[in-house]
Amino acid sequence: MEIEKNKLINIDEDSDAAIILASELFRSGKVFIYPTDTIYGIGGNPFDENVINRIAELKNRNEAKKFIWLLSDFERVMSYAEIIFDDHLEFLHKIWPAPLTVIVNLNERTSEIIQQKTAAIRVPQNAFCLKLLNEISRPLISTSVNRSGAEPITKIDDIVSNFSKYVDAILFNSKPIESTSSTIIDLTSKKPKLIREGSIKFVELLKYFS
Numbered sequence: 001m002e003i004e005k006n007k008l009i010n011i012d013e014d015s016d017a018a019i020i021l022a023s024e025l026f027r028s029g030k031v032f033i034y035p036t037d038t039i040y041g042i043g044g045n046p047f048d049e050n051v052i053n054r055i056a057e058l059k060n061r062n063e064a065k066k067f068i069w070l071l072s073d074f075e076r077v078m079s080y081a082e083i084i085f086d087d088h089l090e091f092l093h094k095i096w097p098a099p100l101t102v103i104v105n106l107n108e109r110t111s112e113i114i115q116q117k118t119a120a121i122r123v124p125q126n127a128f129c130l131k132l133l134n135e136i137s138r139p140l141i142s143t144s145v146n147r148s149g150a151e152p153i154t155k156i157d158d159i160v161s162n163f164s165k166y167v168d169a170i171l172f173n174s175k176p177i178e179s180t181s182s183t184i185i186d187l188t189s190k191k192p193k194l195i196r197e198g199s200i201k202f203v204e205l206l207k208y209f210s
Contacts, residue, residue, distance in 0.1 A: 007169040008160070011035065011128055018128070018171045023135045030168040031055055033145055033159060036070070037126035038099045038182045038199060039152050040159060041142035042167065043070075047114065055141065058166040061148040068101050068120045068182075070140045072133035077121055080139065082107040088187050091208045096123035097130065099182040099199035118188055128171075144181065154179045 011018045022043070025032045031044045031054055042059070044051035046069055055067065071077050074093055081104040083089055092102065101122040111117050122142070124130065133140060144152035145159050153159050156172045164170060183200040186193040192209060194202040 008164075009169065009171045010174060011171055012174045015128060015131070019131055019135055021169060022132050022171060025168055026136050026138070026140065031058075031166075032169040032171065033163060033167050034128070034132070034171040035126065035173050035177050036129055036142055037097070037124040038178045038180060039154050040145045040156075040172075040177065041068075041070075042145055042163075044141050046139050046141045051141070055143060058163070059143065059146065059148050066116060066118075066120065067141045067143045068122060070122055070124050070129060070133060070142045072130055072137075073097075073123055076133075076137075077104075077123065080106055080110045080119070081121060083187070085187075085190055087209060094208065095205075097125040098123070099125060099178070099180075100205070101182045101184045103184065103186040103188055103195065105188050120184060122182060152179075152181065 009018045009021060022032060022034060026045055029045060029048050029051055031042060031051060033040055034043050042055055044055060046052065046067060074096055083092070083104055101120050103118055103120045106117060106119055145163060146152045153162060154177065160170060178199070181196065181198040183198040183202065183205070184195040185202070185205065186195055192205065
């Protein structure tokens with residue numbers, strides 16, 4: 001079914017309506033596309049198995065591969081994560097919000113709920129995302145708008161053409177957004193490990209740990 005016209009929302013024209021719609025979709029177990037501090041993301045509730053399966057299916061992606069979570073601030077991150085190294089805590093306090101995703105250990109409660117020990121988490125440098133995350137008070141899935149193995153789609157016309165049939169809403173900006181994905185590092189052990197270099201260079205990040 002084609003996406004309804006009222007489910008294609010220009011955030012720049014009505015940000016409040018976009019926040020209300022996205023939060024309602026999140027809470028009702030729906031899937032939507034939205035702009036982040038890097039590229040457009042496919043979003044939904046990471047604690048809803050149907051949402052996870054639906055996103056994995058529309059991306060033709062192995063369900064064992066986990067999705068990035070966005071959270072509103074460092075304190076919210078610590079509701080789900082267990083970060084034991086002081087320099088990691090200090091680093092994240094300084095760097096976020098930023099287009100940097102970190103893989104961290106989850107606390108026991110969260111790990112038991114979702115049956116995984118780690119998660120890739122980011123506090124995004126994007127006003128719309130932060131407002132939405134504050135509104136839902138939960139982690140939000142953020143995965144690139146593409147089929148598995150293909151390049152992320154960053155132009156809104158192409159996103160509508162390729163994905164409007166498979167999501168419940170598309171929220172977009174008038175101006176083109178960043179076309180570079182976030183940098184991903186692994187902080188599950190003492191020494192930071194580069195997983196993917198994106199908007200921020202790994203060599204710049206290492207300066208925080210010297």
